[in-house]
Amino acid sequence: MKKHLYTLGMAAAFLSACSTSQTPAASGSDAVSTAAKAVGAIAADPTKYASTITAADLEKYLRVLASDSLEGRETGRRGQKMAAEYISNFYRANGLPGPVKSGSNPYYQTFDLEESSWGEGYVTVSGKKFAMGKDFFVSGASPFQAEEAVQVVFAGYGIDDPAYSDYTNLDVTGKVVVVLAGEPKKADGTYMISGTDKMGTWSQDPRTKTAAATKKGAKAVMIVTGATDAEFQQMTGRYANALSRPSIGFGSTASQPRATLMMVSPSMASALLNAKTTDLTAYGTNVAKAGKPVAGTFKPSTSVKIKTERKRQPLPTENVMAYLEGSDLKDELIVISSHYDHEGIKDGVVYNGANDDGSGTVAVMELAQAFAQAKKNGQGPRRSILFLNVTGEEKGLLGSEYYTDHPIFPLTSTVADLNIDMIGRHDKEHEGKPDYIYVIGSDKLSSELHAISENANKTYSNLDLDYTFNDPNDKNRFYYRSDHYNFAKHGIPIAFYFNGVHDDYHQPTDDVDKINFPSAEKVARLVFHTAWDLANRTERIKVDSNKK
Structure with missing residues (x-):
């Protein structure tokens, strides 16, 4: 030039x-x-x-x-x-x-902004209790101040893109969406959305999936993080260190509700979806073979309750x-x-x-x-x-x-x-x-x-x-x-x-x-x-x- x-x-x-x-x-x-x-x-x-x-x-x-x-x-x-x-x-x-x-x-x-700190936090799945700070972490605001029964739905990778959408014909309004981390690849190893070996924002920035879930009316999005529970603990270590400290962010309002972002372990995801952890890996393989979104065969638990208490004050x-x-x-x-x-x-x-x-x-x-x-x-x-x-x-x-x-x-x-x-x-x-x-x-x-x-x-x-x-x-x-x-x-x-x-x-x-x-x-x-x-x-x- x-x-x-x-x-x-x-x-x-x-x-x-x-x-x-x-x-x-x-x-x-x-x-x-x-x-x-x-x-x-x-x-x-x-x-x-x-x-x-x-x-x-x-x-x-x-x-x-x-x-x-x-x-x-x-x-x-x-x-x-x-x-x-x-x-x-x-x-x-x-x-x-x-x-x-x-x-x-x-x-x-x-x-x-809103300064807040976490109180009591847990998720129960068919009576089994998963603890915040061990099995899952929450980022940002939470609508679950008191224990609340929720409906869980699986939405693939949680992507809503012109080239690939997991939300086609899927109603998630008011529900909790469970999605896989990352983004789908083709059988040759290239990413479906970009068509290259370069990952995009759907992999790099979890807020992208949160925004998509919010747009579709979901109450929360749970991203399955790591291939094993040990990997989950390693990947979420910085959240564990920060859990006891007050944090600052935007709060939800009636006019601008934000889907809550939760990172969950593979074991917790398996319980939520009534599946084995290997089934989650197999889903990605099936998408790669099909070259497009495929319907999940999971049958999510119908007995899920969430409480993630958040104490707030304006800042x-x-x-x-x-x-x-x-x-x-x-x-x-x-x-x-x-x-x-x-x-x-x-x-x-x-x-x-x-x-x-x-x-x-x-x-x-x-x-x-x-x-x-x-x-x-x-x-x-x-x-x-x-x-x-x-x-x-x-x-x-x-x-x-x-x-x-x-x-x-x-x-x-x-x-x-x-x-x-x-x-x-x-x-x-x-x-x-x-x-x-x-x-x-x-x-x-x-x-x-x-x-x-x-x-x-x-x-x-x-x-x-x-x-x-x-x-x-x-x-x-x-x-x-x-x-x-x-x-x-x-x-x-x-x-x-x-x-x-x-x-x-x-x-x-x-x-x-x-x-x-x-x-x-x-x-x-x-x-x-x-x-x-x-x-x-x-x-x-x-x-x-x-x-x-």
Whole structure:
């Protein structure tokens, strides 16, 4: 892809191109003014503004955000709210308005999460009792506050996709759906949905199956996890460790009920379906032979009762955002995001989260300042930009999910999201070679975004762009583990910038003094140049891919 030439010589060509813009043309002096603004952005030298993003400034801001006084910025706690105030004051001081029309603070998108802890939890099947924390785990809210008799139905892999649906002619309204983990393969070993050896979101993200079950009216979905009970225990170990701690998430409401997600052991699934564990494996074999969904021959137990008591209280929190209005293409929007929450205080020790994700947050702040300066100089972007710092990422990407479910600007007008999470450190694979960045997802929805990212790096940054974690079979599942994913699942092209994990990841030792600020500066400048191109090109990038 050709790189953009930001020269005065291109002005005439762009004036001509503007006449076919998707934005209605202005008239008279307004048209001249709009055209002049567009030319100003195109003619500007972006390196002039990228150079305002400095290691010194990044360190200055991070020493505030990752200080002990902010108490680890845990979602809904005092430290997180102090961080929100610091970030919003920074935007205000740099002349960037807040776009939120409701509420007392235009920089805050406020909403309620729910803090909850588990009480008594069990499932009985024909009188046999299975224990929460041993035989099954529940993720998110639970509708079974008191013991309740339920109807169980088997729904294959729990998939509802144009290429493959387990829900055809199956009524699951108000029922508990038992499904297998993963997704079906053909006899040759390729996945039925993708037609390749690449697994998709149905395997990678259990929330996809929960969403499908919710859409079909199910009350809960039980995913059979692991081939054996020992494997189930191994795969759910992190849930066992967290069971005794309060958790934060979205609660169900009467208007927006969510199917409860439960991960169950093979033995419990066998009891629920009146089958042997080997029968569950055989079902997958039968699907592979048929090359399509097949009806299960299981006869689920008619005597199933569930109780998963959840003690709840509301937890107010807020996303922080600032808005830079564009010129002739202002109705289209680029989002530049990070999460500013972290783990808070555990056992009296502050988890400062300098790298995760204080580093990404200060990078977004610096980008905002750079674009604001360009606009002050009459060289602001053609498209608008939303600088979005979300809460609740560490609790399950909650802030970005809330924004994409309740967008301030229409998602149909959102061109792309550039997400920065954990920069300025290096992992063991890059020891002694700090000038790199993992880029994840840039090609999954738009080949043009990927080319723009590559061109920006080749022209300005010369970092090693590492695509290791862009592999759809990446066992770390990083594509699904930061806030860009909530934009991607709505079909919005994304690029995720990430330096990888290290020994201080989610530890109290993730401190400012371990950040390589010159490295973070280079990554932030790469994101700036990518955003500059996205914001100033005449044609909106196309969504022309559907990679997993």
